[in-house]
Amino acid sequence: MNLIEEMTVLARQARTASHALTRLTTDEKNRCLRAMADALEGDAAKIQAANALDLEAGEKAGLSAAMLDRLKLDDRRIQGMAKGLREVAALEDPVGRLLDARTRPNGLKLQKLATPIGVVVIIYESRPNVTADAAGLCFKSGNATILRGGKEAIHSNGIIAETLVTAGRRTLPVFPAHAIQLVATTDRAAIPALLSLTDYVDLCMPRGGEGLIRAVADCSKVPVIKHYKGICSVYVDRDADPAMATAVAVNSKCHRPGVCNAIETLYVDRAAADAVLPQLAGALWEQGVELRGDPDTVTRLGNLAPAGKLKPATEEDWHTEYLSLILNVRLVNGADEAIGLINEFGSHHSDAIVTKNEATAKRFLNEVDSAAVYWNASTRFTDGGEFGMGAEIGISTDKVGARGPMGLAELTSYKWVAIGTGQIRG
Amino acid sequence: MNLIEEMTVLARQARTASHALTRLTTDEKNRCLRAMADALEGDAAKIQAANALDLEAGEKAGLSAAMLDRLKLDDRRIQGMAKGLREVAALEDPVGRLLDARTRPNGLKLQKLATPIGVVVIIYESRPNVTADAAGLCFKSGNATILRGGKEAIHSNGIIAETLVTAGRRTLPVFPAHAIQLVATTDRAAIPALLSLTDYVDLCMPRGGEGLIRAVADCSKVPVIKHYKGICSVYVDRDADPAMATAVAVNSKCHRPGVCNAIETLYVDRAAADAVLPQLAGALWEQGVELRGDPDTVTRLGNLAPAGKLKPATEEDWHTEYLSLILNVRLVNGADEAIGLINEFGSHHSDAIVTKNEATAKRFLNEVDSAAVYWNASTRFTDGGEFGMGAEIGISTDKVGARGPMGLAELTSYKWVAIGTGQIRG
Numbered sequence: 001m002n003l004i005e006e007m008t009v010l011a012r013q014a015r016t017a018s019h020a021l022t023r024l025t026t027d028e029k030n031r032c033l034r035a036m037a038d039a040l041e042g043d044a045a046k047i048q049a050a051n052a053l054d055l056e057a058g059e060k061a062g063l064s065a066a067m068l069d070r071l072k073l074d075d076r077r078i079q080g081m082a083k084g085l086r087e088v089a090a091l092e093d094p095v096g097r098l099l100d101a102r103t104r105p106n107g108l109k110l111q112k113l114a115t116p117i118g119v120v121v122i123i124y125e126s127r128p129n130v131t132a133d134a135a136g137l138c139f140k141s142g143n144a145t146i147l148r149g150g151k152e153a154i155h156s157n158g159i160i161a162e163t164l165v166t167a168g169r170r171t172l173p174v175f176p177a178h179a180i181q182l183v184a185t186t187d188r189a190a191i192p193a194l195l196s197l198t199d200y201v202d203l204c205m206p207r208g209g210e211g212l213i214r215a216v217a218d219c220s221k222v223p224v225i226k227h228y229k230g231i232c233s234v235y236v237d238r239d240a241d242p243a244m245a246t247a248v249a250v251n252s253k254c255h256r257p258g259v260c261n262a263i264e265t266l267y268v269d270r271a272a273a274d275a276v277l278p279q280l281a282g283a284l285w286e287q288g289v290e291l292r293g294d295p296d297t298v299t300r301l302g303n304l305a306p307a308g309k310l311k312p313a314t315e316e317d318w319h320t321e322y323l324s325l326i327l328n329v330r331l332v333n334g335a336d337e338a339i340g341l342i343n344e345f346g347s348h349h350s351d352a353i354v355t356k357n358e359a360t361a362k363r364f365l366n367e368v369d370s371a372a373v374y375w376n377a378s379t380r381f382t383d384g385g386e387f388g389m390g391a392e393i394g395i396s397t398d399k400v401g402a403r404g405p406m407g408l409a410e411l412t413s414y415k416w417v418a419i420g421t422g423q424i425r426g
Numbered sequence: 427m428n429l430i431e432e433m434t435v436l437a438r439q440a441r442t443a444s445h446a447l448t449r450l451t452t453d454e455k456n457r458c459l460r461a462m463a464d465a466l467e468g469d470a471a472k473i474q475a476a477n478a479l480d481l482e483a484g485e486k487a488g489l490s491a492a493m494l495d496r497l498k499l500d501d502r503r504i505q506g507m508a509k510g511l512r513e514v515a516a517l518e519d520p521v522g523r524l525l526d527a528r529t530r531p532n533g534l535k536l537q538k539l540a541t542p543i544g545v546v547v548i549i550y551e552s553r554p555n556v557t558a559d560a561a562g563l564c565f566k567s568g569n570a571t572i573l574r575g576g577k578e579a580i581h582s583n584g585i586i587a588e589t590l591v592t593a594g595r596r597t598l599p600v601f602p603a604h605a606i607q608l609v610a611t612t613d614r615a616a617i618p619a620l621l622s623l624t625d626y627v628d629l630c631m632p633r634g635g636e637g638l639i640r641a642v643a644d645c646s647k648v649p650v651i652k653h654y655k656g657i658c659s660v661y662v663d664r665d666a667d668p669a670m671a672t673a674v675a676v677n678s679k680c681h682r683p684g685v686c687n688a689i690e691t692l693y694v695d696r697a698a699a700d701a702v703l704p705q706l707a708g709a710l711w712e713q714g715v716e717l718r719g720d721p722d723t724v725t726r727l728g729n730l731a732p733a734g735k736l737k738p739a740t741e742e743d744w745h746t747e748y749l750s751l752i753l754n755v756r757l758v759n760g761a762d763e764a765i766g767l768i769n770e771f772g773s774h775h776s777d778a779i780v781t782k783n784e785a786t787a788k789r790f791l792n793e794v795d796s797a798a799v800y801w802n803a804s805t806r807f808t809d810g811g812e813f814g815m816g817a818e819i820g821i822s823t824d825k826v827g828a829r830g831p832m833g834l835a836e837l838t839s840y841k842w843v844a845i846g847t848g849q850i851r852g
Binding site for chain 2: 018019022023102104108110115117118198202203217218221223225241244247248250251252255340343365366367369370371372373374375376377378380381382386387388398399400401403404405413414415416417418419420421422423424425
């Protein structure tokens, strides 16, 4: 069997499973999820034995200590996966939600109902816990999943997927055997092959670095929901409260600089610069942040900066996601200029304004073309948990399909159900 | 300027216009739409002069009489476009609808608000009225449009687009000049070039024959919402009322056989075949329908069929959208077999069950994986107007983004707006 045949078998099986999944009740799905959680904990030793093979191979292949750490499945991480599945079991079933209802003049009753999407491919990198997290969310939302993890985690991912399916089948005789499948081959060409099967695959969600995501988006013939990177920003308006501006900027940058909703650029209204810029910079420097400024910023802060903590920003810097304690700073002539620059240089992820001026805030919230826009709050809240969605499968900066944090509801599509009494069109 | 540069200029202009469109009020948009309608009527002579150039070229190129008819813009069709724009002006603004609202325990107020998608490319074939219809719907929903019509309508489309933009600018000084743009070149390579510009184009909606749509979907790097064809069906269950089954089947096939929501296959429960098949076939034959049956159907109906009105169905027939008075008929062993066959052979568009049995109906409505599913009603209702959406820009059988009929609301995305009082993440 060549690669495209192998992927076609996998995808057809997933399609069949996706139809079987529509027949499971919420209670049946939840029982399976809880059994899967128990099985992960019960089979911890077996999972760790498989994980040891990956760790050994990773060491031989010279993976970095950080990579090896991400790969490792200790007891705590296995319990974390189990806890995640139990939490998903406790969440409301997103399938069958009534999204709209109307009765037409001819008496035809229309209901817009949430449905599973169908077959979802998840492509991800080294963390093997994604296998359980993604499979659990997709299963609860009635989708068949095809998982494609990194080759460095192949044994760990394999045993986790197997454990989940075995637990599901033991719990429920009608559990579809191919509801959760792992791509067995590590051949890179499997990805374009799988993502060419538009008859059987409905959606692909890649998770990982920008390179992986671009490669997936580039080759896919099925819809891809993704975000490439998080170039987020805070704009401090002339009408900002200086203390709030400082708290929001510092939190947005420093709370966890390595994640996508941390900011990379601070825009400061020139009209407020005298009053707030030194204080803002001082607070950021206190957290160890290196600032990269436009010429005006560099001039204004030149005498205040600790050694090595202020540089002129290059053209490239405005497009860079640092994922570390580096922050661009740029003075602008009011909100309109900030909005224009955010729409041009940002990645349409999360952007905040700090201001007491409601009219200015409303303009910013309306015109900034991002998945999440904040008025007087940190960008760090863009997160499924913080938004009250429960577990999150990712964040989207796309505009077709889900946008922003994606939880269970964002893993659904809809259908129109029409109930008649024999209506025909005249 | 080469083609990709030319398309990049167009798409960047559209992106800029899309940002400007977010600043228009509902009233401003409606005034523009009404002025556009007036301008189409006022400039009817100019439009017909341009249309005459297309008709002349079409005749020289040997277009069929049907094609030439579709191309022609007589007074009635120009009034039709104007009426369409006035109707869109009268519809509710889909932008800004509050889709969800929640306040988090930390006091952060979250609103999920409908937004324009951004830049929408519409690719269509010969009917020039699509230029006004699509531009009007996109404009009302706050999207910048790039229109790419067929080369045979290039003069007609050009003058319509120009008329709309001129009317918009005359009405509103801030009307974005590039809110509605037409691709000027007839070079086919313009389509892949335009649809490679993922930074500037958010969505493509092709309208036309399956060949056009497949070519667009195949080359596009931006999301495409579409339906390839409508292989719809009616399933007559053992618990169907025979008269209702006949009325629904005849209406679904014969009311307008050339459109996508007409059926191509009739499934009949074997348990009901004795009672209903002759009556169903008779009513269809009365409308001039040719039946293509599975072996069992052919055997049962053999002695009843008018000459030439009953043939054995080939394998290909089950995959064919006839768009004419031909209908496949297949006996099945109950609803489960029907559901399986519909999911396998159908195009996930519109499918109906006729039954008095609620449990059977619910199974069908849940498990048939189609954009619209009907219980005791004709499939012909899958239509924006019939669903109460107002004007329709198309029908989608996709599951990411809009599914089913697409009106104004289906031309929107959403954003999360978070309103705080200085919240930071702890």
